[in-house]
Amino acid sequence: MEERLNKWLSRMGVCSRREADRLIQEGKVLIDGKVAQMGQRVEDGQKVICDGKPVGDTDGGRGEVKPPRPVLLAVNKPRGIVCTTSDKDRAENIVEMLSYPERIYPIGRLDKESEGLILMTNQGDLVNKIMRAGNYHEKEYLVTVNKPVDGDFVKKMSSGIPIPSSISQMFSSFLSCSFLYILRMIVP
Secondary structure, eight states: OEEEEHHHHHHHTTTHHHHHHHHTTOOOOTTEEEEOOOOOEEEEEEOEEEEEEEEEEESSSOOOOOOOOEEEEEEEOOTTTTTTTSSSSSBHHHHHOOOSSSEEEEEEEOTTOOOOEEEEOHHHHHHHHHHHHGGGGOOOOOOOSSSSOOOHHHHHHTTTTOHHHHHHHHSSSOOOEEEEOOOOOOOO
């Protein structure tokens, strides 16, 4: 079965598709000893080397390469940790924090100062199914605000949250919200 090389490298747990494209562009991926090209397809039985390392375990000499076992972790992300696989930010990222023995990445994001549940996986297809807007998965957040929640505040929030112009070019200009009221009394 043929598959695009960047998708295959991602499925094998080497890197993201975007990172695979970068490695291919830089000439760091070989298929059967030849430098791979952007958009190239790979077939079962072909030998792939990425950044000097052979990719995948062969299956009993038949030439088929087995993808890594599926991993899905539920992680309680603490404040101060960045939800990225990149090391460009000076803060510790969630992948470094976990130091998991296989390549995993977050499904979605939580801001650096947020804490809570985030899923980590090595399954790109699962990430796409969960994160694509067209799949209409509801996301729920518990938010602490620094002022009383009154009728005016709820009305303003229900009509949408303005998104900065740099982002609104990629998305719609407002993020719609619905509210579930959870009253919690915190007694000191």
